[in-house]
Amino acid sequence: MDRTVLLLSVLSVLRPAVVALDNGLALKPTMGWLHWERFMCNTDCVNDPDNCISERLYMQMADVMVKEGWKEAGYEYVCIDDCWPSHQRDAQGRLQADPDRFPGGIKKLADYVHSKGLKLGIYADVGVNTCAKYPGSLGHYETDAQTFADWDVDLLKFDGCFLDWTSLGEGYINMSKALNKTGKSILYSCEWPLYEWAYQKPNYTAIRETCNHWRNSEDVFDSWNSIRSILDWTAKHQDIIVPSAGPGGWNDPDMLVIGNFGLSHDQQESQMALWAIMAAPLFMSNDLRGICPRSKALLQNKHVIEINQDPLGKQGYRTAAMNSFEVWERIMSNNSLAVAVLNLQDIGGPRKFPIVIIPSWKICDPRCTVTQILPQYKEFGVQNVQSDIVFSVNPTGTALLKITAINSRFKPSHKLFWKNESIRRDQTNTL
Ligand SMILES: *[C@@H]1O[C@H](CO)[C@@H](O)[C@H](O)[C@H]1NC(C)=O
Numbered sequence: 129m130d131r132t133v134l135l136l137s138v139l140s141v142l143r144p145a146v147v148a149l150d151n152g153l154a155l156k157p158t159m160g161w162l163h164w165e166r167f168m169c170n171t172d173c174v175n176d177p178d179n180c181i182s183e184r185l186y187m188q189m190a191d192v193m194v195k196e197g198w199k200e201a202g203y204e205y206v207c208i209d210d211c212w213p214s215h216q217r218d219a220q221g222r223l224q225a226d227p228d229r230f231p232g233g234i235k236k237l238a239d240y241v242h243s244k245g246l247k248l249g250i251y252a253d254v255g256v257n258t259c260a261k262y263p264g265s266l267g268h269y270e271t272d273a274q275t276f277a278d279w280d281v282d283l284l285k286f287d288g289c290f291l292d293w294t295s296l297g298e299g300y301i302n303m304s305k306a307l308n309k310t311g312k313s314i315l316y317s318c319e320w321p322l323y324e325w326a327y328q329k330p331n332y333t334a335i336r337e338t339c340n341h342w343r344n345s346e347d348v349f350d351s352w353n354s355i356r357s358i359l360d361w362t363a364k365h366q367d368i369i370v371p372s373a374g375p376g377g378w379n380d381p382d383m384l385v386i387g388n389f390g391l392s393h394d395q396q397e398s399q400m401a402l403w404a405i406m407a408a409p410l411f412m413s414n415d416l417r418g419i420c421p422r423s424k425a426l427l428q429n430k431h432v433i434e435i436n437q438d439p440l441g442k443q444g445y446r447t448a449a450m451n452s453f454e455v456w457e458r459i460m461s462n463n464s465l466a467v468a469v470l471n472l473q474d475i476g477g478p479r480k481f482p483i484v485i486i487p488s489w490k491i492c493d494p495r496c497t498v499t500q501i502l503p504q505y506k507e508f509g510v511q512n513v514q515s516d517i518v519f520s521v522n523p524t525g526t527a528l529l530k531i532t533a534i535n536s537r538f539k540p541s542h543k544l545f546w547k548n549e550s551i552r553r554d555q556t557n558t559l
Pocket residue numbers: 150151152307308309310311312313314
């Protein structure tokens with residue numbers, strides 16, 4: 129084999145499974161803040177000025193993001209969701225912001241957010257109306273794309289309400305082309321597969337060519353049930369969706385609800401750990417102006433963020449499920465693996481998990497280093513296949529580990545060599 133052929137074959141292993149949208153964006157999962165889960169469609173600025181959907185909300189969020197370490201931690205996009213526009217288009221047929229709640233208009237808001245070194249995201253819908261019945265973009269894709277570009281908006285979340293499902297693909301592709309035509313790179317966040325799954329298996333090759341990330345499953349709520357059901361959906365469809373993720377395009381399991389009301393701290397750690405394993409866009413939907421310090425530290429945990437942002441861009445899988453434990457693993461650069469061990473038992477106390485039963489543990493032959501990232505940072509140093517590390521996982525909590533192979537014969541492969549290996553029964557009996 130000559131040099132060129134060898135190089136090409138190496139490149140073909142590294143190349144993502146399918147071609148990504150070529151707008152130069154989302155080479156790593158997008159990080160930012162999005163209003164929906166926490167602030168929903170609150171338009172009552174008379175009685176609830178601090179929490180209504182208004183320019184003030186995004187300006188305050190941008191201020192806090194700069195002042196309190198969020199920007200430094202990597203959170204970059206301040207994103208508007210539904211309920212920002214006026215119910216009428218302007219005389220030229222363009223969308224316009226609600227004049228009472230956005231007196232300065234979106235362009236001014238974008239300028240403000242940019243002055244803080246952050247980026248602004250906006251929301252629209254592929255159909256006749258948005259999900260909350262504001263004007264949709266159907267029949268106006270080029271106008272709306274140009275309007276967003278003129279306003280200097282950096283990201284578009286494009287919802288999928290009020291369109292016949294057979295036109296979904298066409299609509300999302302047409303908008304993608306319209307965005308490209310503006311000449312401004314605008315990150316394109318889609319909900320195409322979410323709305324198509326009810327009828328048929330979506331075409332992920334086409335989706336990855338069209339969008340920078342895409343929602344697959346239901347909206348996240350502020351509850352452990354919701355987090356669990358998103359994880360279950362993901363594991364059940366992982367063979368279909370995981371190969372489509374990579375630099376330029378990601379599966380989007382929806383917002384982080386960490387720092388709100390519904391999750392215990394262990395459950396918040398589980399969401400953070402699993403969103404890192406899933407290479408998920410990290411959009412917080414919470415109130416950064418008054419977040420509890422523990423949630424803040426978790427959301428800004430640089431070791432977890434490093435896993436989420438790993439440059440190889442391979443999404444992790446669920447690799448084992450037994451005795452109410454689940455193991456999820458993600459191949460990372462530098463012969464490393466991230467491993468999340470989730471204790472789904474929601475009764476009793478912490479349960480023990482011997483590290484040697486992690487399905488890909490053989491990468492520790494002959495040696496590896498092990499670092500626990502969550503719940504506490506702890507370096508276990510060099511280990512081998514006989515390691516006697518046993519860690520303890522709280523009910524509904526997660527232990528997140530990083531394992532780096534040293535001269536292993538079993539290098540973490542780009543083909544997820546461990547996929548669905550069964551764990552020996554005699555090993556799990558000891559749990
Ligand atoms: C538009 O698409 C072309 C071809 O895929 C790409 O080279 C170009 O960078 C895109 N431009 C923008 C602004 O996304």
